[in-house]
Amino acid sequence: MRWVQKHIEAIGSGWKRWRRGMRDRWRPPIAVVPSTERPAHLRPHRLYVTSQQGQPTFGFMVCPCGCRATLHLRFFGARSPRWSVVTDATGHPSVTPSIWRKTGCESHFYLTRGRINWC
Numbered sequence: 001m002r003w004v005q006k007h008i009e010a011i012g013s014g015w016k017r018w019r020r021g022m023r024d025r026w027r028p029p030i031a032v033v034p035s036t037e038r039p040a041h042l043r044p045h046r047l048y049v050t051s052q053q054g055q056p057t058f059g060f061m062v063c064p065c066g067c068r069a070t071l072h073l074r075f076f077g078a079r080s081p082r083w084s085v086v087t088d089a090t091g092h093p094s095v096t097p098s099i100w101r102k103t104g105c106e107s108h109f110y111l112t113r114g115r116i117n118w119c
């Protein structure tokens with residue numbers, strides 16, 4: 001009966017993916033909010049970006065999966081992990097490479113022009 005269980009799990013995760021995709025489609029895109037330091041309170045659909053001498057240094061955002069964890073992104077230095085952020089004319093960020101939480105919810109997604117694309 002193992003394959004049955006596997007099959008059910010596959011349907012379950014497919015459904016979860018689909019539901020998450022639908023939810024993201026109706027969500028507002030993520031907008032960049034320049035900040036001077038790590039914000040004490042983070043609102044969803046925002047990427048808070050601190051900078052130094054015009055260069056982005058850190059990014060903070062609420063995990064888009066709904067787990068409410070804060071994601072920390074570093075935009076400088078040689079050490080990994082390190083991301084790059086580009087903000088388009090409408091204020092929507094693209095972050096590369098993909099964002100992958102190795103703990104907790106283990107969310108893995110691309111943030112492209114303010115949109116979440118799940119991996």
Ligand SMILES: [Zn+2]
Pocket residue numbers: 063064065066067068069105106107
């Ligand atoms: Zn999460």
